[in-house]
Amino acid sequence: MSDQQNSQQERTLFEMIGGETTVRRIVEAFYPLVQAHQLLGPLFPENIEPVMEKQYLFLTQFFGGPPLFSQQYGHPMMRARHMPFEITPQRADAWLGCMEQALTDIGIDPQLRELLLQRLQGPAYHFVNTDN
Known part of the structure; x- marks a missing residue:
């Protein structure tokens, strides 16, 4: 394996997508879609700004960037945080459909988009707490 391939594999998703600027763009493209979605919109508060900020902190950390969420809120414990819903x-x-649309809308490379969606599938389905 070449040095270039090695360094490519060692890069985090956070670095591959362009870091904090791209994570911000993802969050800003994602939440209007969520708010407009008939199944998702009712789960979110009218003032979406605090939710967007937490999502930015979480995705930064989740994609391999600085542990911003943990520094501010402790361990993510995302399943527990989503249990009331x-x-x-x-x-x-x-949720995954809105994320895919947001990633497409901001022009994430299709292969990278697939990697991001694969990474997000686990948590998305892990949060499922009812069949109703």
């Missing part, structure tokens, strides 16, 4: 398989699918 009815997360159905359909809502997990919708």
